[in-house]
Amino acid sequence: MGKINKTLGEFIIENQSSFAYSTGELSKLIHAIRLAAKVVNHEVNKAGLVDILGDAGDQNVQGEDQQKLDILANEKFIQTLKNREIVCGIASEEEDSFIEVNSHDELHQNKYVVLIDPLDGSSNIDVNVSVGTIFSVYRRVTPIGSPVTLEDFLQPGRNQVAAGYVVYGTSTMLVYTTGHGVNGFTLNPAIGTFYLSNPDMQFPEDGKIYSVNEGNYIHFPQGVKDYIKYCQEEDGDRPYTSRYIGSLVSDFHRNMIKGGIYMYPKSSKASNGKLRLLYECNPMAFLAEQAKGKASNGYERILDLQPTELHQRVPFFCGSRKMVEKAESFMAKHE
């Protein structure tokens, strides 16, 4: 019999003491996310079988069509987190404003806020392509005992205490960091257990894959156009390979394993790009840095940006350090 890897549950217990201010609450929070991930995984897997495919007929706060599974994933994550008395507030891509969470006995005693994109890349669901969940965790900045406020959510990404994603792919994986590197766990669906499959994940320092929606090419800033042309030029190890799933979690996951850059720049159609700073870019940027990669808006470190709105968007360049630095050097020429 081959060796049986550590389970996520065992890993959380073993690593609890390395959390700053460890009281077991962050561990409980990761346990809750693990549970919600399994529930959503089950729903995503059976999406083709039951009548839950397609639009729910509503639009979310950003005017986009909501898919039924988006709503379901949103509900599952929020319910699971609410029931555990660890978080004082939740913000989600699918909710206009943040949700306040009280513990049952005493008001406002919980110290963490969670921001989630419950089902990212959901336009891929109908065609059976990977989707993901992204989460980001902060310690609240307002005093325990007082109601949670917007200020608790609008923290720069460098304050995150944990972040991660679930990728519902050929296998389902949970990949997360608590600021001590990045570890990946693969779900064995037969027994519903996540096993440590990818310990200490790291971006190769350099890579050969670029991931960008080239359909928007003519609308991109000159620096991005020049960088794309650079990727396509014949020279040394170039041209690079283009890979774009259109599902941030999957594109990021592949690039972290193989080496690459993901870009969602601003364009003449969207002045801040498409991706949201708080629950898409910040958690991915924290993971990227913990995996020795890099994340920027083309000029500045994502994790240093001071958020001003819950749903704000930001241009995003993320991946292997040398590739992001190269893209930044092209951006700098046209500042």
Ligand code: AHM
């Ligand atoms: P969503 O949160 O509405 O699913 O949008 C985010 C997704 C990312 O996963 C993906 O990288 C990007 O949108 C793709 O956008 P586009 O189709 O414009 O290339």
Ligand code: MG
């Ligand atoms: Mg999203």
